[in-house]
Amino acid sequence: xxxxxxxxxxxxxxxxxxxxxxxxxxxxxxxxxxxxxxxxxxxxxxxxxxxxxxxxxxxxxxxxxxxxxxxxxxxxxxxxxxxxxxxxxxxxxxxxxxxxxxxxxxxxxxxxxxxxxxxxxxxxxxxxxxxxxxxxxxxxxxxxxxxxxxxxxxxxxxxxxxxxxxxxxxxxxxxxxxxxxxxxxxxxxxxxxxxxxxxxxxxxxxxxxxxxxxxxxxxxxxxxxxxxxxxxxxxxxxxxxxxxxxxxxxxxxxxxxxxxxxxxxxxxxxxxxxxxxxxxxxxxxxxxxxxxxxxxxxxxxxxxxxxxxxxxxxxxxxxxxxxxxxxxxxxxxxxxxxxxxxxxxxxxxxxxx
Amino acid sequence: xxxxxxxxxxxxxxxxxxxxxxxxxxxxxxxxxxxxxxxxxxxxxxxxxxxxxxxxxxxxxxxxxxxxxxxxxxxxxxxxxxxxxxxxxxxxxxxxxxxxxxxxxxxxxxxxxxxxxxxxxxxxxxxxxxxxxxxxxxxxxxxxxxxxxxxxxxxxxxxxxxxxxxxxxxxxxxxxxxxxxxxxxxxxxxxxxxxxxxxxxxxxxxxxxxxxxxxxxxxxxxxxxxxxxxxxxxxxxxxxxxxxxxxxxxxxxxxxxxxxxxxxxxxxxxxxxxxxxxxxxxxxxxxxxx
Numbered sequence: 001x002x003x004x005x006x007x008x009x010x011x012x013x014x015x016x017x018x019x020x021x022x023x024x025x026x027x028x029x030x031x032x033x034x035x036x037x038x039x040x041x042x043x044x045x046x047x048x049x050x051x052x053x054x055x056x057x058x059x060x061x062x063x064x065x066x067x068x069x070x071x072x073x074x075x076x077x078x079x080x081x082x083x084x085x086x087x088x089x090x091x092x093x094x095x096x097x098x099x100x101x102x103x104x105x106x107x108x109x110x111x112x113x114x115x116x117x118x119x120x121x122x123x124x125x126x127x128x129x130x131x132x133x134x135x136x137x138x139x140x141x142x143x144x145x146x147x148x149x150x151x152x153x154x155x156x157x158x159x160x161x162x163x164x165x166x167x168x169x170x171x172x173x174x175x176x177x178x179x180x181x182x183x184x185x186x187x188x189x190x191x192x193x194x195x196x197x198x199x200x201x202x203x204x205x206x207x208x209x210x211x212x213x214x215x216x217x218x219x220x221x222x223x224x225x226x227x228x229x230x231x232x233x234x235x236x237x238x239x240x241x242x243x244x245x246x247x248x249x250x251x252x253x254x255x256x257x258x259x260x261x262x263x264x265x266x267x268x269x270x271x272x273x274x275x276x277x278x279x280x281x282x283x284x285x286x287x288x289x290x291x292x293x294x295x296x297x298x299x300x301x302x303x304x305x306x307x308x309x310x311x312x313x314x315x316x317x318x319x320x321x322x323x324x325x326x327x328x329x330x331x332x333x334x335x336x337x338x339x340x341x342x343x344x345x346x347x348x349x350x351x352x353x
Numbered sequence: 354x355x356x357x358x359x360x361x362x363x364x365x366x367x368x369x370x371x372x373x374x375x376x377x378x379x380x381x382x383x384x385x386x387x388x389x390x391x392x393x394x395x396x397x398x399x400x401x402x403x404x405x406x407x408x409x410x411x412x413x414x415x416x417x418x419x420x421x422x423x424x425x426x427x428x429x430x431x432x433x434x435x436x437x438x439x440x441x442x443x444x445x446x447x448x449x450x451x452x453x454x455x456x457x458x459x460x461x462x463x464x465x466x467x468x469x470x471x472x473x474x475x476x477x478x479x480x481x482x483x484x485x486x487x488x489x490x491x492x493x494x495x496x497x498x499x500x501x502x503x504x505x506x507x508x509x510x511x512x513x514x515x516x517x518x519x520x521x522x523x524x525x526x527x528x529x530x531x532x533x534x535x536x537x538x539x540x541x542x543x544x545x546x547x548x549x550x551x552x553x554x555x556x557x558x559x560x561x562x563x564x565x566x567x568x569x570x571x572x573x574x575x576x577x578x579x580x581x582x583x584x585x586x587x588x589x590x591x592x593x594x595x596x597x598x599x600x601x602x603x604x605x606x607x608x609x610x611x612x613x614x615x616x617x618x619x620x621x622x623x624x625x626x627x628x629x630x631x632x633x634x635x636x637x638x639x640x641x642x643x
Binding site: 020096097098099100123124125127128130131132134135136138140141143144160161162166211212213214215216217218219220223226262277278279280281287297298301308310311321322323324325326327328329335338339341342343346347348349353 | 378379380381390391392394395449450451454472473474476477478479480481482483484485486488489490494495496497498542545546547548549550551552553554555556557560565566623624625626628629630632633635636637640641642643
């Protein structure tokens with residue numbers, strides 16, 4: 001029977017508060033794919049432990065193990081592989097998830113399971129781990145594809161490229177070797193209510209050091225953009241503080257996070273942490289409202305192809321109108337006030353009530 | 354400030370820095386007006402600054418056809434690289450991430466490398482796979498999504514790049530001039546955005562850094578304009594698969610693993626609203642709004 005291996009990223013630092021939401025979404029999708037492919041789902045779950053005594057014995061905290069196994073079982077896993085990860089004896093706690101912390105252990109799990117498919121959320125951790133695991137395994141690597149059903153129970157991976165203007169299509173059944181796939185957060189839904197609880201396999205050895213030392217962390221002021229379901233972004237056409245204020249008002253009316261194109265940030269009209277673009281921040285909202293931005297690949301290439309894009313631009317020939325789902329031509333000073341008034345009582349469907 | 358040491362001898366070995374570059378394509382086979390994508394621009398700028406702070410040599414390496422990659426490498430030389438190497442492989446544009454990495458690894462091995470710098474993900478393909486794959490083949494640790502880099506030398510910090518994130522309260526003072534080539538211990542401080550936090554790492558070469566930022570400052574020109582009428586500051590060296598001891602048939606099989614390319618906007622039409630009220634009506638009807 002084929003296997004699907006899912007990397008479960010811890011939620012929160014320094015001590016994990018269970019699996020991350022993105023990981024549960026990916027696990028749910030793995031469950032659905034496994035039901036189609038007739039595969040077994042293995043969840044690889046690194047566990048932080050603050051018990052040096054327990055860690056020395058290679059044994060994770062039992063109470064935390066039970067809770068995690070239950071969560072992953074209900075989330076769709078058939079088997080759970082728990083990996084105790086060393087909390088440093090000194091220095092800041094909580095290595096962030098990624099290759100340095102989990103890579104060797106994930107490779108060991110891969111060797112043990114020999115999966116057809118490895119799934120990771122396209123978070124920083126997933127993008128740090130996935131390609132290197134794929135290279136280690138000589139596997140195919142696919143970044144953030146859309147998933148479609150194919151004939152005869154096949155699964156088709158469609159990866160967008162060139163600013164979402166093109167896509168590459170791969171059939172899992174036609175691949176000659178395993179595939180490592182990162183999936184965008186916020187696109188899939190967790191599974192609920194597995195028939196059988198997951199079974200814990202043996203714990204793997206903690207990952208050895210990799211030559212990179214962790215020094216600690218600071219707050220990311222733009223972190224809300226990473227998980228926002230609705231984002232309103234100000235583009236280079238926002239040329240005054242007053243106009244930027246209108247864009248901010250629109251974000252408030254939608255309950256959205258406020259972003260900016262790198263061009264606007266480079267001009268100093270928006271803080272750098274709001275920048276959305278290739279080389280800045282990649283986002284995966286359900287709804288993306290673009291205000292006075294041209295829609296360059298450097299910008300929209302950083303937005304999930306699954307996002308519904310609404311474009312507001314004074315130039316009817318702006319390239320953004322070729323890729324947006326909805327558009328309205330007009331100056332922001334004229335469109336936004338009337339749009340805010342019309343939005344009253346109509347919140348985005350993507351935002352839970 | 355703690356001291357991180359690589360070598361204790363008075364004369365540290367010269368650092369061999371390699372930066373991987375790639376022409377930006379608007380469509381497959383059709384170069385963009387900009388030479389480099391955002392991450393490659395940031396990688397080139399970071400590599401030059403690291404060379405200025407650490408000393409040693411900086412070599413730019415690109416895989417591809419002469420008509421596309423030699424302008425890229427000429428711009429890299431103009432930006433401050435000491436050497437440029439173009440690697441040519443048949444059908445190299447069709448290789449997947451691992452085929453590309455296998456070719457580039459052979460070139461990097463031939464050049465010798467203590468520090469590999471590359472863009473975090475390309476602006477056209479967007480896989481973000483080459484850096485980690487290179488690290489695996491070279492047997493080096495790696496960090497993806499690097500926002501900026503500093504150098505730690507003895508008990509001083511020298512900032513060599515503008516931060517993409519807001520500067521931390523305890524940020525080091527910016528360096529007014531590039532440092533003299535360092536002696537003794539040296540390590541690279543890198544920041545990465547991950548899980549709602551900005552994480553800080555100390556990396557001691559050999560290491561692979563996949564650069565995501567920073568964005569150029571408002572008054573800082575980005576090295577993305579082709580030096581069309583400017584001769585390269587140094588000759589561009591060339592390496593073939595034969596030079597690297599690679600078999601084109603073995604590398605070429607990775608070209609079958611990239612899938613079929615299709616356009617995505619067949620039949621897609623943007624729904625154009627006539628007014629804000631019309632837009633909201635359409636969005637409610639399509640269940641985008643409640």
